[in-house]
Amino acid sequence: MVxxxxxxxxxxxxxxxxxxxxxxxxxxxxxxxxxxxEEDLLCLENVWTYLRACRWFRRIRTNGFFCLGGYSYYxxxxxxxxxxAIHFDSDSLAFHCQLEGSEEIVWVPAQGLTKAELMGELAAxxxxxxxxxxLPFSPAAxxxxxYANSLMGxxx
Numbered sequence: 001m002v003x004x005x006x007x008x009x010x011x012x013x014x015x016x017x018x019x020x021x022x023x024x025x026x027x028x029x030x031x032x033x034x035x036x037x038e039e040d041l042l043c044l045e046n047v048w049t050y051l052r053a054c055r056w057f058r059r060i061r062t063n064g065f066f067c068l069g070g071y072s073y074y075x076x077x078x079x080x081x082x083x084x085a086i087h088f089d090s091d092s093l094a095f096h097c098q099l100e101g102s103e104e105i106v107w108v109p110a111q112g113l114t115k116a117e118l119m120g121e122l123a124a125x126x127x128x129x130x131x132x133x134x135l136p137f138s139p140a141a142x143x144x145x146x147y148a149n150s151l152m153g154x155x156x
Contacts, residue, residue, distance in 0.1 A: 042115050048090035056086040068095065071111040 064077040083100040
């Protein structure tokens, strides 16, 4: 954990994902009203590099689906109840799945790897001016307001 002046605390692994050095992050004005440009800081190539180093193992359900990272992927009922090893290919942005006891590799396109999906619903709040908040007229807007309230005091 790197502790920056004026109560900025940025984990080292986030600095790697955001592709910014400690000195670049220290250069921010401590009490400025500008929102953190997280979407600009997020480097997808670093996320893909991290995923490329990982390997997962899953069991395929009876309906032919397996879950990874909150997303469901379909391989077919003919491979139900089998285990598979999964690794990420950053060139094709896909998961390569190898079924248990087989040399066959099944290619499945990865889901949820865009900046908006990785950042969640708070990305919309960062596009607003700092003096303006969304009025909670819809359940989604109310949820965003609750998220923003939970972040109070974390950006300064």
